[in-house]
Structure formats: structure tokens, C-alpha cells
Amino acid sequence: MARIFSFFLVLVLLSGIALAQNDVVTDAGSSEYNLNKPERVEWFRNTGSGLFIHFSMDSQLGIVISHALVGASKDFEDRYFNELYKTFNPYRFNPEELVALAKLAGMKYIVFTTKHHSGFCMWDTKTTEFKITNTRYQKDILREYVDATRAAGLGVGFYFSPEDFWFLKQHNIPIDRPVQPLSPELAKAYDDYTRQQCEELMTNYGKIDVLFIDGDPKAVVKETSWRLQPDILITRGAMKTPEQVLPGAQIDEPWLSCITMGTAWQYQPTNERYKSGGQLLQLLIEARAKGGSLLLNVGPKPNGELPIEQENRLREMAAWDFINHESMDSVRSWVVSHEQDIWFTSKDNRNTLYAIVTNAQDWREGTRKSFTLQSVKATPNTRVSVLGQNSQIIEYRDDDISCHYTQTAEGLEVSVVKAQRIYDDHRWPNPVVIKLENIEPTIARAVKVETLGSEPAQAGVTLHGVIHDYDGKVQKAYFYVRPFAGQVETLYVSPWEKTVEATVDKSGNFSVTSSELQPGQRYEYKAVAIQSGLSVEADSKVYQRRQR
Secondary structure (H helix, E strand, C coil): CHHHHHHHHHHHHHHCCCCCCCCCCCCCCCCCCCCCCHHHHHHHHHCCEEEEECCCHHHHHCCCCCHHHCCCCHHHHHHHHHCHHHHCCCCCCCHHHHHHHHHHCCCCEEEEEEECCCCCECCCCCCCCCEHHHCCCCCCHHHHHHHHHHHCCCEEEEEECCCCHHHHHHCCCCCCCCCCCCCHHHHHHHHHHHHHHHHHHHHCCCCCCEEEECCCCCHHHHHHHHHHCCCCEECECCEECCECCCCCCCCCCCEEEEEECCCCCCCCCCCCCCCCHHHHHHHHHHHHHCCCEEEEEECCCCCCCCCHHHHHHHHHHHHHHHHHHHHCCCCECCCCCEECCEEEEEECCCCEEEEEECCCCCCCCCCEEEEEECCEEEEEEEEEEECCCCCCCECCECCCCCCEEEECCCCEEEEEECCCCCCCCCCCCCCEEEEEEEEEECCCCCCEEEEEEEEEECCEEEEEEEEECCCCCCCEEEEEEEECCCCCCCCCCCCCEECCCEECCCCCEEEEEECCCCCCCEEEEEEEEEECCEEEEEEEEEEECCCC
16 A cells, blocks of 8 residues: 555656646536436437547647636736637648547547637637637638538537636626626626527537536526527536546446546647546446446647547547447446456346456457356356457467356356457457357346545544445445545546455444545545445545644
8 A cells, every 4th residue: 555655646746736627527417407308318328438629729828728817817818818819720620530530439429619618619609709710710610510520420519618708808807717796787698698609509500419518607508508409418517427537336327427538628738648548448438337428538739630649549449449339339337337357338138248358458369368257147048259359260370269158156257269460469458348148147236335424533534335225135345445636637546445344234334444544645435335246336535634
């Protein structure tokens, strides 16, 4: 544990903590007013991923989109609003090429930034002069995106911010988040301004499939959009949209996580830290295994081209999707999301299972591996295969590469060979998907586990969890703990460390006191219950122990 803490401290000192477009967003659902149609929700649940595009005129500076205006000097504001946008010229923006790449990578819809918090409009609006058609580019870039996306058969999505710093500037209101309380007259003017922009977006560009509302107030945007486009699916504003994180547990209702390729939403040419293609695939797989989807963000350069680092990662994901798409499309969760490094998706009412082996970077081509799946049992008609290969022929060799399975007391043992040549060096490092047909789960459903609060104890910190609707069958539980490096960095800073096991009481409650949580540090922790030998995880919480 000490080694991991040391690594965490070094990482923080070297890299710092980066901020997201809305750093406090973890669950921005709003169910009190939700007119999403069931058939549209079902379409969304069947889509494994979408492409998010953050793009605005301040990409010229390679800085955070919009947020630098909060607390900025008058000189910064004046030059930002009066000069910077005039030099914006994404003359190399090729929506057909970008859309084709997104489709190849398995995305089913694209969400484009129509207006971020700065108020700069990426369409030819009549509401303001602060818009794309008043730049050197002069054209309506939003229309170009819409036409290309629709022509490719992908869902057309808009990102829209009702927060508008340009409006605040014009009315001498300090630029802040959240916006300071407005007078009734200004609040009405603000709503009218937002409504007029939404009416333009919802009437001038044909059918819009998806809307992502970022910021407040959302009510005017939702009302206008559903009134003019009854079939539109609103994500943020009507469902769970955790940002820069994945939920710790499976979620039954529809949700998406929007996550950046690096740390920045918009193009950041320097001091950026990209996730690898393998890490992005892990995010996609984990999201699908937990019942949601991934909205993966890219940020074009100011000239409109996609940075090569982002293009490369999308092409790596495209290769994986070309082989394994059926494990991501129109799938649902299994009874547990994963067993160690093997993640699960299923379809056909859990008659078909995809066991996704994520720790495959050292699995050499032509090598046989066996895996025991505790949550799976065979039937007389069970079949096993590996997606993408026929498991009959391997290049230049005459080995037995067929797939086998054996039902044991510990679970279903599956034996397969990685036999397809994807890279010239025979070292394709990305996940391998084993397809199991005509199988059954060993448990009808997993218990519902919740991570509760924590509190200082004489010997460290006491962590609490609970199993809901407890029937007495689960008798052991524990917690996972790791350093918390901030919302952007938390995904891959360090592995989870397991605490000692706890005994579950008659009400389903359990606790563990850990002496390894150090003063002054922040930690993530999540409760885990052991059910029929399977680990069932809850969502995580963050704890910071104060110095005594």
C-alpha cells in the first residue's frame, strides 16, 4: 500500500490536477420533467458509444473551453469577446471524414457543441453577432456537421449550454458559475434569449436525435426542444450522465458517461496526457458491462482537423470494434459486471454471453488460455467461440486452435486460442471476446450493495456498507480503497486495494476499520459483497481524513 501512495504523490506533483468542463457533475439526471419516449430510450440503450465534439473559437489558444472567462480581467474579457473570435477559421474541418471515422469506431451518434458557456454560437443565429458566420470561416459549420452526420446514417446530436457569458457581459453581470441571481426582468430576458436560440436549433436543421444540456437553467431548453422535436432524446437533463468517471456498480436505468481522451475537453496542444487506446476500450467495455454507454470526447484543432493522437486512438478502437462489435451493440448487463479482469455483456435474455478478457496484452498469438467463469453454467447446447476468428485456421501453423469448455464444481472452464493476426508483430494487446451461447447464470440476480459513509476511528477510518433486501445468504463483504487524485485523474491512477473481510449483520450492514488511510489524503472507497463466490460491487465514495 505504501508503494502505491508514493506513486500517487509523485504523479500528482508531476502532473497536477486538471479540470473538466463541469467538474462537480457526477449525476445530472433530472427526472421530474422527462418526456423521452420509451422507443427512443430503447434506441439509446442499444448504442454502445457516441462521439462528443468540443469545439469553439478559443481552441485557437489551446485553453479550457469557456471557463477561463470566470474571474478574468476586463482586458481578457474585452479581447476575448471583441477580437479573438474574428480570427477563428476552421478551414480544414471535414465533417464527412470525421463522421466516417466515428462510424468506423462503432459510434452510433455524434454530439456537437452548438454553444458552450462562452456564448459563442457555432451556427448562423439571429440572436447575437458572437457567432461562426462572423469569423474568417463565415460558413454555418453546424449545418455542415448535421448534413454529414445524417448522410452517414448516424444520430445527430447537439450540445447546448443555457449558461451564456456573452449575455452576462452585455448586461454588465459578473461572469461566474453559478450565475448570480438575476432581477425578474433580466431572468425573463435570459429565458427569452435561450428560447429563441433553441427554436432556431430545433427548426432549422431537420430531425435532431440527441440533446445534451450542460448548465442551468435547463427548463426552457427542455420545454422548447420537446415541443418542437417530440422524438428528441435528452440525455443530460433527463438521465444520469456522470462526467469523467464511470459508476462503480451496475445501473438498471439508462445512463452514459462522457469522458475525454486526455484531460481536456477542447483541443489542448501542450501539457495534455492522453489515455491509451487500451484504456479507452476498457472504459467502453466497463460502461457496457454496467448497463450504460460511453460518450467519448474529441477536440478538433483550430483549423478543424482532428489531432493525430485522437485520430490514432479512434482507429485503434475501430479495429477492435470491427472484430468485436456484437459484444457492444444491443447488449445488456449480466448478473455481475465482471470477474477479475473478465467483463461481461449479454443478449437474448442472458442466453448469450460475451466474456471480455481485458488483461490480454501479454496473451501471445497462437497461445491457448483457460478461464473459469463462476457466474456461468453450461447447458446441453452450449457453444463457445472467439469473436473475429473461426478457431479452425491459424496462419503458417497446423495447431489445434478449437474452443473447448468443461463444467466444473468451481464454474464453467473455457479454453480458447488467440489465433487471429491483427498486428504484424503478432502482439495485438487489446481485449479478446469469448462468445458463449446457450448458457445460464449460476445466480438469478445479484444483491444490491450500497457504499455508506465513513468516519474517523482510533485505529484509522471506519467504512460502512449495506446490502439491501438482505436475505441472509451473503455472509462476507469487504471494501476496495485507493487514493483519489481528482475527477479527471481517478480512472487509472492506481489499482484498488482490498481491505480485510467483514461479517454482515442481520440487517445487511457491515463495516471495516482501516489503519492504512493516512491523514491529509483523499481516498476513494466502495463496498463489495461476496455472493456465491462472486464479488458484487457498489458505487464509490470519496473520503478525506482531516489532520488531528
